[in-house]
Amino acid sequence: MLTGLIVGLSAVLLAALAVGMGHVLGWANRRFEVSVDPKVEAAVAALPGANCGGCGFVGCREYAEAVAKGEAKVGLCGPGGQDLARQLADILGVEIEETFPYRAVVHCSAEREQRLRRAPYEGEPTCAAANLVAGVQGCTYGCLGFGDCERACPYDAVRVVNGLSRVDYAKCVGCGACARACPRNIITMVPFKAERMLVVACSNQDSAGDVRAVCMLGCLGCRACTRVAPDLISMEGGLPSINYENYDPTDELLEKVLEKCPRKRMVFVGRPTEKDLAAVAGEELPESIQADFKTTVDDTEWRG
Amino acid sequence: METLSQLIIIFIGAALINNYVLHYFVGICPFLGVSRRVETAVGMGFAVTFVITVAALLNWTLTFFILRPSAPLTQWVWRAAGGSPSHSVDLSVLSYIVFIFVIASSVQFVELYVRKFFPPLYRSFGVYLPLITTNCAILFASLEILKHMQDPLKVWGIGEALMLAVGAGLGFTLAIALMAGIREELDLCDVPAPLKGAGVALIVAGIMAMAFMGFAGVDKGVETALASFLR
Numbered sequence: 001m002l003t004g005l006i007v008g009l010s011a012v013l014l015a016a017l018a019v020g021m022g023h024v025l026g027w028a029n030r031r032f033e034v035s036v037d038p039k040v041e042a043a044v045a046a047l048p049g050a051n052c053g054g055c056g057f058v059g060c061r062e063y064a065e066a067v068a069k070g071e072a073k074v075g076l077c078g079p080g081g082q083d084l085a086r087q088l089a090d091i092l093g094v095e096i097e098e099t100f101p102y103r104a105v106v107h108c109s110a111e112r113e114q115r116l117r118r119a120p121y122e123g124e125p126t127c128a129a130a131n132l133v134a135g136v137q138g139c140t141y142g143c144l145g146f147g148d149c150e151r152a153c154p155y156d157a158v159r160v161v162n163g164l165s166r167v168d169y170a171k172c173v174g175c176g177a178c179a180r181a182c183p184r185n186i187i188t189m190v191p192f193k194a195e196r197m198l199v200v201a202c203s204n205q206d207s208a209g210d211v212r213a214v215c216m217l218g219c220l221g222c223r224a225c226t227r228v229a230p231d232l233i234s235m236e237g238g239l240p241s242i243n244y245e246n247y248d249p250t251d252e253l254l255e256k257v258l259e260k261c262p263r264k265r266m267v268f269v270g271r272p273t274e275k276d277l278a279a280v281a282g283e284e285l286p287e288s289i290q291a292d293f294k295t296t297v298d299d300t301e302w303r304g
Numbered sequence: 305m306e307t308l309s310q311l312i313i314i315f316i317g318a319a320l321i322n323n324y325v326l327h328y329f330v331g332i333c334p335f336l337g338v339s340r341r342v343e344t345a346v347g348m349g350f351a352v353t354f355v356i357t358v359a360a361l362l363n364w365t366l367t368f369f370i371l372r373p374s375a376p377l378t379q380w381v382w383r384a385a386g387g388s389p390s391h392s393v394d395l396s397v398l399s400y401i402v403f404i405f406v407i408a409s410s411v412q413f414v415e416l417y418v419r420k421f422f423p424p425l426y427r428s429f430g431v432y433l434p435l436i437t438t439n440c441a442i443l444f445a446s447l448e449i450l451k452h453m454q455d456p457l458k459v460w461g462i463g464e465a466l467m468l469a470v471g472a473g474l475g476f477t478l479a480i481a482l483m484a485g486i487r488e489e490l491d492l493c494d495v496p497a498p499l500k501g502a503g504v505a506l507i508v509a510g511i512m513a514m515a516f517m518g519f520a521g522v523d524k525g526v527e528t529a530l531a532s533f534l535r
Contacts, residue, residue, distance in 0.1 A: 002382075002391055009378060010398055013370060017402065021409040028413050032420035 054078040054175035078174030100191040102174035108143040109201035112163030131183040138214030141203040152181035194249030195271040205238040309530040318471030325479040326513040331441030345484035353473025360469030363446040
């Protein structure tokens with residue numbers, strides 16, 4: 001009889017606990033329900049969801065929360081661009097300032113054989129590792145060409161060709177991953193006020209003689225450009241720097257700057273003009289394009 | 305006065321002498337998993353303290369009235385069913401399932417409550433709050449309370465249970481915070497490659513456990529000190 005009672009009591013106790021706790025939790029679930037701001041939900045839905053971190057927040061949701069609270073501006077999302085800024089402004093009912101999409105610019109233009117005093121390097125094939133070793137190449141400012149930026153790019157927009165990192169502006173969305181990855185900080189994010197932008201394609205701060213010794217192309221710091229456009233370009237260290245706040249894409253001064261530069265290190269990047277396309281129209285493309293097995297899963301490389 | 309000194313001794317015993325992590329080796333998973341940064345470690349410690357207290361109080365109530373041998377409720381049912389008073393009904397076989405049930409439910413409740421009223425705390429706990437459900441330190445505290453309620457003549461009151469739970473929780477917080485502080489420094493040290501990560505963390509935990517063995521016998525000293533102080 002004692003055993004029977006214990007079994008019965010056990011069953012009753014467990015059933016009572018289950019029902020009781022179920023009720024308490026059900027009540028708590030309704031009583032403590034957290035209402036999420038519908039604006040945040042709408043903003044999250046509008047954002048690309050790439051969680052690239054280009055806006056400076058951890059992910060798209062954090063950015064959406066900050067925007068909804070008014071702590072962040074609507075135009076910070078690089079991948080979303082101007083369209084998204086307008087959409088967010090509609091959702092949140094705020095005014096938008098005119099913003100420009102940021103795009104990555106590589107401030108170096110020397111291909112492998114144009115960079116002088118190169119030494120064989122057989123270490124880990126990453127820029128971060130090569131940057132720690134002196135004497136990989138003469139120029140201590142320029143592109144190393146091991147492709148940290150290429151691996152960092154989630155949009156497949158950066159490619160290293162012939163030892164120089166290049167940006168595909170048809171694919172670049174301005175998340176800034178490459179700029180963060182570059183150990184030499186030669187990739188910067190530039191506000192693209194037009195499809196084509198004038199940029200300084202060199203990062204070498206040294207004096208003319210030292211630059212000539214290490215690079216066939218590098219900027220000599222001659223200041224010719226600053227004399228042509230003093231409002232737009234100023235010298236910072238040994239390099240000209242373009243003040244993009246004063247940049248007017250329709251200005252004829254830009255062509256003149258290009259002409260004056262003795263080393264032609266002021267270049268236009270972005271979408272090519274009709275003339276540029278016509279100039280290469282005759283070139284033959286290779287018949288088949290080899291897959292290069294680039295994977296975004298890890299950065300292991302096949303090294304034969 | 306006797307009870308007050310007993311309460312203090314239970315507290316010190318749970319927090320230092322029989323520190324749950326370093327003496328009984330329960331609650332090791334959060335102790336190793338969440339002890340990378342002092343900030344999160346302390347947060348985890350207080351979350352565990354809170355849950356351990358709530359769960360211990362609920363479980364003490366259940367144990368006192370239902371689960372322990374010759375508990376009033378079961379004994380009453382037994383006598384109402386016509387059984388002889390000399391037999392005692394013992395439902396403590398149910399202790400594990402009931403305790404886990406209560407712990408899981410109270411963690412769920414706490415999570416809902418914290419999410420509603422303390423959103424920053426909720427965000428900083430993240431996934432750890434639900435994980436406390438499976439923290440064996442909490443079950444262990446309840447089981448230890450049950451152990452002290454087996455003898456119908458010497459049953460722990462709710463005060464003792466509370467002291468044990470709070471002491472165990474604070475002891476856990478102390479251990480995990482110390483561990484996190486050491487591991488923060490360890491990040492900057494030159495650890496031999498095979499020992500990196502979990503290996504050196506376990507060695508540190510072992511050395512800490514040995515250090516805590518130094519607290520053995522403190523209870524006797526505290527007892528005599530309290531006896532002369534309270535007299």
